[in-house]
Amino acid sequence: MAKIIAGVASSHVPAIGAAIDNKQTEEPYWQRVFSGFEKSKEWMEKTKPDVCIVIYNDHASAFSVEIVPTFALGCAEEFPPADEGWGPRPVPVVQGHPELASHIAQSVILDEFDLTICNKMEVDHGLTVPMNLLFGSPKAWPCPVIPLAVNVVLYPPPTAHRCYMLGKAIRRAVESYPEDLRVVIFGTGGMSHQISGPRAGLINSKFDKAFLDNLTKDPRKLTRITHLELMREAGAEGIEMVMWLVMRGALDDKGDEGYRFYTVPASNTAVGHIILEPKRRAAGKSKRVTASKAKRPMGSKPRRAAAFKSNLQSVRKGKR
Numbered sequence: 001m002a003k004i005i006a007g008v009a010s011s012h013v014p015a016i017g018a019a020i021d022n023k024q025t026e027e028p029y030w031q032r033v034f035s036g037f038e039k040s041k042e043w044m045e046k047t048k049p050d051v052c053i054v055i056y057n058d059h060a061s062a063f064s065v066e067i068v069p070t071f072a073l074g075c076a077e078e079f080p081p082a083d084e085g086w087g088p089r090p091v092p093v094v095q096g097h098p099e100l101a102s103h104i105a106q107s108v109i110l111d112e113f114d115l116t117i118c119n120k121m122e123v124d125h126g127l128t129v130p131m132n133l134l135f136g137s138p139k140a141w142p143c144p145v146i147p148l149a150v151n152v153v154l155y156p157p158p159t160a161h162r163c164y165m166l167g168k169a170i171r172r173a174v175e176s177y178p179e180d181l182r183v184v185i186f187g188t189g190g191m192s193h194q195i196s197g198p199r200a201g202l203i204n205s206k207f208d209k210a211f212l213d214n215l216t217k218d219p220r221k222l223t224r225i226t227h228l229e230l231m232r233e234a235g236a237e238g239i240e241m242v243m244w245l246v247m248r249g250a251l252d253d254k255g256d257e258g259y260r261f262y263t264v265p266a267s268n269t270a271v272g273h274i275i276l277e278p279k280r281r282a283a284g285k286s287k288r289v290t291a292s293k294a295k296r297p298m299g300s301k302p303r304r305a306a307a308f309k310s311n312l313q314s315v316r317k318g319k320r
């Protein structure tokens, strides 16, 4: 059975991608941002997911305003980087996982969430920047990726609650897939920012930090945030944070925060990042499995869960 082993939330600021592509990551301004993802990259290298599901939004790259799906699931074999106006980013083509993606489409749609199925789609910085932040800049991405694009650019975007419940439907889909796959789910976008109008440049760190706190401890509280409140407190583009709730919905409500990073500014936005693991499930399993656990061979599921937990603990303590 496939399993979602962790959730990652990360901003997807386009200027971060430009800093990587233009080799500016060591400049003091950008070093402050990238240093916050060093432990995350170490964690990801140890975690080695079989598949990632990346919740992001398309910025008029794959879809124009002529067609704007609310939820678009990438079921293709591969997803090339989009030309966002200055040529495609020099990042690897994203390899998909059509089998799991098709299974998710079937499960989630029959679960009454109407996804748009995309058998051909380019992906922009909304997906590729978080990939860089968690995987670095390899010649090929180390695992297949299933993109799920959420409309947050044209009114009306889905509600926070709808996104959270979609996450739960995705989890049900993943957990009904027969192959043993370890899946990490990303929620990307945000945090507070507004890129145009009289409030351009808005950053609200107090709101962002409370959002991060609740993302870990009380995600259901976040599902009650309205679009108006999000835009008032976090800026017009802060609405992207509803995408984090898709990721959060796919995890246990009592998740454990493995790592957090927050800094301002990056370009004209706040950068937020968090890693969550389903602690209760891992701990419960290790408690329930007692005598039989001792007989399990290395690499079996309970030991894998324990190893995953210790990975995060090491990251928290800065030992690796």
Ligand SMILES: [Fe+2]
Binding pocket: 012, 057, 059, 126, 189, 190, 240
């Ligand atoms: Fe965005």
